[in-house]
Amino acid sequence: MATVEDTEVRRQAPEVFRYYELAKKREWQVRDMPWDELPPIPESSGAKDKQARRRDIWRSVITQQLQADSLAVEMAAQLLELARHQEAKLYYSTMAQDEARHVEAWLRLIEAAGGPTERDPHLDKLAQIFLGLDELEEKVLLMQVFFERMIIPRFRLIARASRGTVLEDLCNRLTIDDGIHHGSGMAYEKVLLRTASKSTKEKMLKGASKMLPIFAEHVLWRPKERDFVSSSMRSRDLARVRREIEEGIKIAASLGLDVSDIEYTIPS
Ligand SMILES: [Fe+2]
Numbered sequence: 001m002a003t004v005e006d007t008e009v010r011r012q013a014p015e016v017f018r019y020y021e022l023a024k025k026r027e028w029q030v031r032d033m034p035w036d037e038l039p040p041i042p043e044s045s046g047a048k049d050k051q052a053r054r055r056d057i058w059r060s061v062i063t064q065q066l067q068a069d070s071l072a073v074e075m076a077a078q079l080l081e082l083a084r085h086q087e088a089k090l091y092y093s094t095m096a097q098d099e100a101r102h103v104e105a106w107l108r109l110i111e112a113a114g115g116p117t118e119r120d121p122h123l124d125k126l127a128q129i130f131l132g133l134d135e136l137e138e139k140v141l142l143m144q145v146f147f148e149r150m151i152i153p154r155f156r157l158i159a160r161a162s163r164g165t166v167l168e169d170l171c172n173r174l175t176i177d178d179g180i181h182h183g184s185g186m187a188y189e190k191v192l193l194r195t196a197s198k199s200t201k202e203k204m205l206k207g208a209s210k211m212l213p214i215f216a217e218h219v220l221w222r223p224k225e226r227d228f229v230s231s232s233m234r235s236r237d238l239a240r241v242r243r244e245i246e247e248g249i250k251i252a253a254s255l256g257l258d259v260s261d262i263e264y265t266i267p268s
C-alpha cells in the first residue's frame, strides 16, 4: 500500500514520469527489424579484396557501437539503483531495457556482418570514468546530458552511409531512443540541481573536463580497418567533434551550470 511519503516522493519528479510514458509508447523489439528483407550492411561491388576491406570497415563501426551500448547497459543499471525518485526509477527500468535491446540488436548484426573487430580503447577509458563516478548528479550529466546527446549525430552519419540496410534501420531507431534518453536526463538533472550542493556542482564540471577530451578521442579513433583516413577527412572530423562538444556545453549551460569552469583540449 502506498504511504503518504511515497506519494510525496512521486510528486517530486513528474517531468521524468512523462519520459517513462514516452519510452513505453516508443518501445520496439529486435524482431521488428527487417532482418529478412534487407542486407545487414551495404554490399559493395568490385574486386574481392576491396569488398573485404569495405566489409571490415562496417564491422569496425558495428563493433564500436556494440561496445558503447554494452557500457550503456551497466550505466543504466547504476542509474536505476541510484535514482532517488520513484518516477526516475520507473523511467530507468525502461532505459535499462532499451540499452540491453540495443546490445541484442548489435550482437545479431555483428554476427551477420562477419564478427567483431578490435575494441576502441578510448571507449574503455570513458567506461571507467562513467562507472566510477560516485554521485548520481555526475552520472546523469556525463552519460545522459553529454554522451547520449553527442552520440546522436554519429547515428545519423552511419544511417546516411548505409541506406537500405538493417544497419540503417537500427541507427534510425537509436536516434529516437537516445533522443528520449537525453531528454529524460535533462529533465532529471533539472530536478537534481534544485537541491545539489556547490561541491557536487564542482565535481560535475570537473568530471566533464575529464570526459570531453576522451570523448573526442573516441569519436576520432580509427581501428586499423579504417586507418586510411586522409588529412582532409581528419580535419573534417575534428571540426565536427568540436561542434558536437560545443553543443553539449551549451546544453549543460542551459541547466544553469557555470560551464566557464569546464576546461578541456581537443586532440589535433
Ligand atoms: Fe543505446
Ligand SMILES: [Fe+2]
Binding pocket: 072, 099, 148, 177, 178, 181
Ligand atoms: Fe542510450
